[in-house]
Amino acid sequence: MKGVSVLIVDDISDTRDSIRRLLQFEEDIEVLGEAGSGSEAILMAEKLKPDIILMDINMPEMDGIRTTELMALRVPQSSVIIMSVQGEQEYLRRAMVAGAREYIVKPFTGNELANVIAKVYEMDQRKKEVFGEQLKKLDETKPRNGQIISFFSTKGGVGKTTLATNLAVQLASSGKSRVLLVDLNLQFGDVAVFLNLAPKRTIADLTQSGPIKFSEIQSYFLTHTSGLQVLAAPTRPEYAELVTAEQVEQILNEVKSHFDYIICDNVSRFEDVSLVSFDVATQIWLVVAMDVPTLKNAKLSLEVIEGLHHTQKVRVVLNRASKEMGMDTRDVEKSLNSKICYEIPSDGRALVAALNRGMPFVTSYPMSFAAEGIRKMAEVLTNSEDVRKNSLEGKERRSLSSLREFRRVFGF
Secondary structure, three states: OOOEEEEEEOOOHHHHHHHHHHHOOOOOEEEEEEEOOHHHHHHHHHHHOOOEEEEEOOOOOOOHHHHHHHHHHHOOOOEEEEEEOOOOHHHHHHHHHHOOOEEEEOOOOHHHHHHHHHHHHHHHHHHHHHHOOOOOOOOOOOOOOOEEEEEEOOOOOOOHHHHHHHHHHHHHHOOOOOEEEEEEOOOOOOHHHHOOOOOOOOHHHHHOOOOOOHHHHHHHOEEOOOOOEEEOOOOOHHHHHHOOHHHHHHHHHHHHHHOOEEEEEEOOOOOHHHHHHHHHOOEEEEEEOOOHHHHHHHHHHHHHHHHOOOHHHEEEEEEEEOHHHOOOHHHHHHHHOOOEEEEEEOOHHHHHHHHHHOOOHHHHOOOOHHHHHHHHHHHHHHHHHHHHHHHHHHHHHHHHHHHHHHHHHHOO
């Protein structure tokens, strides 16, 4: 067995130190790093690409089972070995279903751990010999050319952040798409609160760290249990001044090729940062509600956006739609002189309860009318993306066909 690279994941630092000491006597095993949480482990694994990940099962924030599920999607070339004090069959079953390759019960000796690592690694090597030199990565080598969706509203309270976070979670939960949510409400951003995440490093810290490259940006991401990556707003209003529009543009351009969808939650004002996000966006989602002041301001916003030559990007989203508001969708469309692209039914109790728990309603209240509206949004997005890709592939095939015909006719 040649050198095996290992990442240790456990929320207790003493345990990580003990495991590292056990493995330091094994000449064929190299410990690449340690992580104290599931989200940190995912970021480190994506960067380091270890052969083996030793994963504790009981961790706060995100347990080892859920982290293992995300590892299988994000770092499929790495194998997970679950470590736990529980030896019950149910834990073993859940670990294997999540994608773990082996399970070891604490406490264990250095020989026991080394033997398990060797066993898993050798099985992986045999698999690679059968199916090719390397397991294919999850489209990491191919640029993703992600869609940037910029959420905007004319004032607070219409549910812009709620819709942005829930759509991002819905897209990420499928496991088919890599999704990044960027909080661009730099003074009073609430994305982290809505997702019950505690940011240690934010976009303000990133902009002060030096060159803005993806290799640096990804170390500032938070990972939600859905698999969603989050770049949080500054933790204090005064830190917003540390982030410039030019830096935001750099960040969005850097991450674009690494994600399928980048969701931007803007401040409810036309300012430099929101205007930059409009410029680089694939779509601008203007969130409106069924009240006269909101509609009046939304109409003015559409005129401003037209002046910026972004009208073709705009998708109007009607939130909290209800007949009890004294108007219907047609009234809203007539008032705005614009089509409603998406409609989210009013579902106040579910939304407030989910917000107070720091859980997206698409996961905490999946049967709610609002959650169904978000799922329809996600379906339209993913289906349109599939159509776009098929169209591009079709054009490429037609171009190749034309080239072949040209060569056939002219004999070269």
